[in-house]
Amino acid sequence: MxxxxxxxxxxxxxxxxxxxxxxxxxxxxxxxxxxxxxxxxxxxxxxxxxxxxxxxxxxxxxxxxxxxxxxxxxxxxxxxxxxxxxxxxxxxxxxxxxxxxxxxxxxxxxxxxxxxxxxxxxxxxxxxRTNPLYQKLRELIMDGELGEIRRINWIITTWYRSQSYYDSGGWRATWAGEGGGVLINQCPHQLDLWQWMTGMMPERIRAFCYFGKHREIEVEDEVTAFTEYENGATGVFITTTGEAPGTNRLEIAGDRGKVIVENGKLHFWRLRVPEPEFNRTYQGGFGSPECWKVDIPVKGEETxxxxxxxxxxxxxxxxxxxxxxGEEGIKGLTLSNAMQLSTWLDDWVSLPINEDLYYQHLQEKMKNSSVKKENKSIALKVEGSY
The missing domain is CATH 3.40.50.720 (NAD(P)-binding Rossmann-like Domain)
Structure with missing residues (x-):
């Protein structure tokens, strides 16, 4: 070939x-x-x-x-x-x-x-997606080892950016230059992994994006979002570029156990019997399912x-x-757009989002963007960075 x-x-x-x-x-x-x-x-x-x-x-x-x-x-x-x-x-x-x-x-x-x-x-x-930790976690979820997912929490605040970083280009952290802040520039990988590993997209999102909270920028630099899923599961996503030291902690709980990914390690707690079964049969008042800490082999290197x-x-x-x-790129972007739109509307946003409504709000943001006219050509030439 x-x-x-x-x-x-x-x-x-x-x-x-x-x-x-x-x-x-x-x-x-x-x-x-x-x-x-x-x-x-x-x-x-x-x-x-x-x-x-x-x-x-x-x-x-x-x-x-x-x-x-x-x-x-x-x-x-x-x-x-x-x-x-x-x-x-x-x-x-x-x-x-x-x-x-x-x-x-x-x-x-x-x-x-x-x-x-x-x-x-x-x-x-x-x-x-080449990270063996996330591949293994996806495997555990898809094989049913966690059972039905009930809760997803991700705190990802290891994106610290100083004011000098944003000042290094007139296109940075502007609606006309980048189209958003931490969600569109730093977090696309996490938003993609969120749905890829779990195989789930939320039914609706309520988010609170803070624009220029920690830096003199016009886009979001801190976000807290709450998600609800068809099966009753919930999720929380927290991110910012203004926190030091930062945290990267992913926790997913199912009715058969819990997984935490933090500091480059995967921790898995497995219930001996599923929680719904324990709840249905246990008669002792106070008590909880027997839980095992299981060592999960994670092999390979991130390529x-x-x-x-x-x-x-x-x-x-x-x-x-x-x-x-490539067609899956729209999924993580949907989460990002929904979080911004929820903030702009100060309300819940159902998925799939109203794409025309989002675009209408984005156009208003771009129209009033602080990107100088002489810098707009730069925004089209300089590559966005992590």
Whole structure:
């Protein structure tokens, strides 16, 4: 089988990482052959420093018409993800898209439709899905070891960002530049894992987003959200970029036990009998089900970005199942959009969300965004970072 020729769209922080591991030969069956970068200075630097076999483009149409790539990795600002993916599909290219899938679900739905119509391989760069801890937790849930899920709590506050970070670019933490704050920029992986590991999307969400609470920014930098599920389960999601030291603690309780993931370890407590059965048969008044602390073997290493890219290439060449199908990118984004919309409406939001209503509110935010006109072009050129 021939090597897959990959073109990278957006060669900023993440695009450069993808370029480097591809150039280093870390991906079997693939090579980087084309780069598309709209920042002229960056493009000139690339022309001088990358292999002469890699063509550098500064014109979008020229890049897509060149025939230099079989597949693309999109690593541009958030707003451009869907537009560029749709154009890639129209040119018969496979697509691997950086997170998030987009800024609002309406545009991502159009991207998903284009992907399905094209018949091409479409994947999301959800590299946290390669983490053996989260893979094992998903396995435990899907195999029924936890029983029916009753509660999901995730505190993820290890995103500390100083004011100088936000001041480093006029596009950062703005509605026009990034389309949101901690939910859209730092938390897409956790929001994806939340639904991927459990196989559940909530019925409704009530969220409290705080905009510019800890920093002089216009988007959310602290969020607490409460979710309700069809089976009666509940969830709490807490995140911020203004807390130090931060915490990353995921706790999932089911009617057969409980799992906690924290400090790089998985802890599993298993009930000897399911709680509903104990409750139905126990006659002793005070008491609780017998509980065992179980050591769960977690094998393997997190392969991160190269792991997702290798899986993407293998899907093209061998038909390997995708670890992170692109169409699933809309799920985590739905949670993010719903949390923002709930805050704007000061009310519960049911899923699926009213996409037109969300877009209407987002447009108002963008219209009044503090991004200066002279910086809007920068916002379209500089890649969003973690």
């Amino acid at each position: 021939k090597n897959i020729r990959i073109g990278i769209i957006g060669v900023g922080t993440m695009g450069t990482r993808h370029m480097n591991y591809l150039q280093d030969g870390l991906i079997n069956g693939a090579t980087v052959t084309a780069l598309y970068e709209t920042t002229k200075e960056r493009a000139e630097w690339l022309k001088e420093h990358v292999s002469s076999e890699i063509e550098v483009f500064t014109d979008e149409d020229a890049f897509f018409r060149s025939g230099m790539a079989d597949a693309v990795i999109i690593a541009t600002p958030h707003y451009d993800h869907s537009k560029l993916a749709i154009k890639a599909f129209e040119h018969g290219l496979h697509v691997l898209c950086e997170k998030p899938a987009g800024v609002y679900t309406k545009q991502v739905r159009e991207m998903n439709d284009a992907a399905q119509a094209s018949g091409k391989v479409f994947s999301m760069m959800y590299n946290q 991160a970005h190269p792991g997702i890219t290798q899986n993407f290439v293998d899907a093209i060449r061998k038909g390997t199942a995708l670890l992170a199908p």
